Amino acid sequence: MSFDTLILAALGYVGLLFTVAWAADRAAARGRTRWTDKPIVYTLSLSVYCSAWTFYGAVGYASRSGLEFATIYLGPTIVLAGSWWGLRRLVRVSRLHRVTSVADLVSARFGKSNPLAALITLIALIAATPYLALQLQSISVSFAAFSPGDLPSGPLDGWVAVGLAVFAILFGTRNLAADERHHGVVMAIAVEAMVKLLAFIALGIWVVWGLADGPADMLARIAARAAQPDAAGWTLRPDRWTALIAVSAAALLTLPRMFQVMVIEPADETPLTSAAWAFPAYLMAMSLFVLPIAVIGKEMLPADAAPDLYVLHLPLSQGADGLALLVFLGGLSSATSMVIISTIALATMVSNHWLVPLFLALRRIDASDTAPADIRGPLLASRRIAIMAVIGAGALYQAIGGGQALAAMGTVAFVGVAQLLPAMLGGLLWRGATRKGAYAGICMGSAIWLLWVFLPSLGLRGLPDLGPVDPLAGAVFVSLGLNIACFTAVSLLTLPDPQERLQGLSFVHAVSPEATMAGGAVRPEGAVRAEALLTLARRVWGGDEALLFFRSEADRQGKSGFLPDVTASFLSRLERRLAGSMGTATAHAMLAQVAGQRQTTMSELMAVAGEAQRAKERARQLEDDSDELARTARSLQEANDRLTALSVQKDAFLGQISHELRTPMTSVRAFSELLKLPDLSPEDRERFAGIINEEATRLTRLLDDLLDLSVLESGRARLSSSVVNLHDLISRAIEASSALGSGAELRIDRDTPTEQIMVMTDADRLLQVLINLIGNARKYCDAARPVLTIRTRKLTDGTQITVMDNGSGIPAEQQDLVFEKFSRLNDPARAGGAGLGLAISREVMTALGGTITYLPGHDGAAFRLELPVRPPGLGASAETS
C-alpha cells in the first residue's frame, strides 16, 4: 500500500468527519437534536476516554505489565455502575448552574471564585499538555509505520496540528450559545468511536482466529507468556492495581475532556441510564483483545518492534494492508477525537478563567457605555486563541520532548487531574467544604504530584523511594490522602463567606440558586439597570437571543415589553445564562460591575434564612387560619340561622302578644259595659266582676313577666341569699304549680332521700325556676300517663337538679330556641304563657351563678339545673345575713 493511498484515506476520513459535524450542527441550528440527544450517541461520545493511549498504548502497556492495563478501564466501569446516584446528580447540578468546565464547577461551588478556577485550569493544562503531545505523536508514528522509513515527519506533524485546530475552531467556537453544547463535534466523536471500536475488534478477531488457533489456544499462549522469565512485570501488584483503579475512576470525573462530553454536552441526565451499562460494555470490548494482541505481537514480531505499535505492525507484517488501514484510521480517530475535545474543553477553561477576566480587567464594561462595543468578538477570539495555544503547546511539547512510552504520559495526566476530585466531590456532598479547604487540598495534592510523578516522568527528578510500595501507587496514595486530609481539615477550621454558603446550599441539595435568593425585592433604579443588563446581554449573545431571554423574563414577572424588574431571582437566572457563555466567576464579576450587585453579606444570608423560615411559618399559619376561618364561618352560620329563626319567632310573638293583650282587654271592656246595665242580677254582676278581675290579673302577670325579664337581663336583679333545703323547695314548687294543672293528672317521681340537700341560693328565685319547669311539664307533657321525674345530686362544686317528663320532648330544631325570649312551641293554643318562662328561668339561673340546659336524648323534655356552692357576688357575709 502506497503512502499516498494512506494520506488520501486519512484525508477522506477527515472530510467525512467534517461533513458529519457540519450536518449535525446544521440540524441542531434548526432545532433538530434528535440524533445528538440519543443515548447511543452520548455513550459513544464518552469513548473519547479511549484515546490513542488506549488504541496503541494499551497493547504496549499489556506487553510490559500484563493484565494491569485493564485498571484504566475498570475505574470508569465502577463510576458508571454507580451512575444512578453519583453521575446523575453531578450532571443535574452542573446543568442547573450551567457550568462550562470542571474548573467552573469547582469555582462556582466555592463562591464563584475566579482565582480557584484559574488554578484548576493551570493544573489541567500542565497535566494535559504532555498527554496532547502524546496523541499528536501517535499520529505521527502511525504514519511513520507505513512509510519507507526515511520520511521527515516534521511538516506532517505540523499539518496534523493545524487541521485539528481548524476543526476545533470551526465546530467548537461557532457561536457563543448560552450553553456549551457542540452537536457537530459530539456527532463526529460518536462516528470516530464506532470506527475505533470496529478497527480494534476486527484486529482482535483476526489475531485470535487468524493468527492464533481460537480462544483456547490464545489462553494457552497467554499462560505460556505469563510464565516466561522476562514477564516479571506481569505479576499483578495489589497496591498498583488499587491505585490505578482509583485514579482512573477519579480521572473519568475530572479530566476536562471527560467532563465536557459527560456533563456539559448532554441535554440532561437521562442518557446516563443507557451509558451506565453501554459504556462499560464499550470499554470491555476495547480491552478484550489487548492481551491477545500483545502476546501474539511479542511472538511474531522482531524483538526491537515497539510494543505500542504492535496493532499496526502485526497486520502490516502479515500483508493484511486493508486491516492495517482500518487500524490506522481507528488510531487516527482515537487521537483526533481526544485532541479535539480536550482542546475545546481546555480552551473554554483558559478563555473563561484566564483571558476574559484579563480582558475585563483591562477594559471595564461600563453600564453607561452606550457605544455598541461587542463582547462576542473578544470572547470568541479568546476561545480561538486558546485553542491554538493549547494545540500549539502540545505540538511544541512533542517537538522538543517525545520518545517516552505512550502509557506513562497517560497515567501522569490521570494522577494530576485526580487531585481535583476531593474538592469537587466534597463540594457536592458536604456543605461544610470551604474555598480555603479546596485551595489547601488541591495545592497539596498537586505539589506532591508535580514532585513525585510529573517531574520524574520528564526525567527531571528521580522517583521517590517508598520502600516496598510501588513509587506510582505510593505517590497516588500519599497525594490523594494528603489532599483529602488538607481539604477536610482546612474546611473544618475556616469559615466560608456568605456567597460560598449560598452556593454550597444550592450545590449540595441540588436546589435552584434563585430558590435560595431572598424574595423578589426590586432593586432601585430598576428600569435603568434592566436596560444596562439588556445591553450587556446583547453584547454577549447578540440581539435576538438577548431580547428573547429578556422578554421571557418579563413575561414570567407578568410584565409586557422587554425590560423585566431587576429582581434577585432575575439576576440569578441572567447570571447563570451568562455563565453558560463565559464561566460562572466571570459572569458574576461582570454582573457585579453592570448591575451594581454587591457582594452577598452575612446579614443578607441570614435574611435569606429568615425569609425561608417565615415562608414556612406563613404556609403553616395559612393552613391554621383557614381552619380557624372555617370554624368561625360555621359558628357565624349557626348564629345567623338562630337570628333568622328568632326574628321569625319574634314577629310571630308580636302578633301573639297583641292578641294576648287584646283578648283580656276586650273582655274587660265588654264585661265592664255589661256592668253598666241597670237590670243586672247581683249574681251576674258578681260573675262579671270576677271575670274582669281575672283578665286584669292575667294582663298584670304578663307585664310582670316582661318587667322581670328586663330587670334580670340588665343585671339589676336583687338577690337575697339564704340556706334552704332542696326537698322543701321542690315540694313547694309542686304544690304551687298544681294550680296550673291541666289535662291528665301528672304523677311526680321523686327520690326523696337524696333531696335532703342544703343549698345556699336565692330560694324564691330558684322556686320560680322550678315552678316554671314543673308547670311546663303539666302544661305540655303529652303522654297518656304523664310522669315527671325529679332527681337531685350533690356535686363537689355545686348541686344538680334534673327535671324530666315522659312526653314527646322538644324537637331537635327547636332545642336551640327554647331559652330565647318569646319562644314558644308550635302549638300556641296550648300555650298559656307568653313564652317568657324559660327565658326568665335562664336569666335567673345565670344570676344565681348556675346554668339551665336542655338535655337531649331523653324520652321527653329534660332540663338540668346546675347551681354553684354559693351564688356569685355573695361573700362570706351573706351566710350571716
Place this chain on the structure above:
Amino acid sequence: MSLPPEGPIFLERAAYRRRRLQDAARLLPMATIVLLLVPVWLMPSALSGALGMVGLFAVWLLIVIASGLLHRRLGRPLPTEAPKDEL
C-alpha cells in the same frame, strides 16, 4: 427506629419495587469494587495470567449485565405516570 416523618409509610407495589431497585443501584458500585479489588489483593500471582484474564472478563461481563438490567428498569417511568399519550 422512628417512622419517616413525611410521605406514606407504606408504598404501593410499583413504587416499592422502584425503591428497592434504587437500593440495588446504590449497592452495585460497592459490589463492583469488592469484586474487582479483593481477588487481586488475596492472590495476585494466581490471577496474573490466563486465569486472571478469564476471571476478570467474566466479572466485567457480569457487572455490565447487572448494570444494564438495573438501569433499564430504573430508566422506565413509573407505571402510574405511563398513560400520558392516551389523551
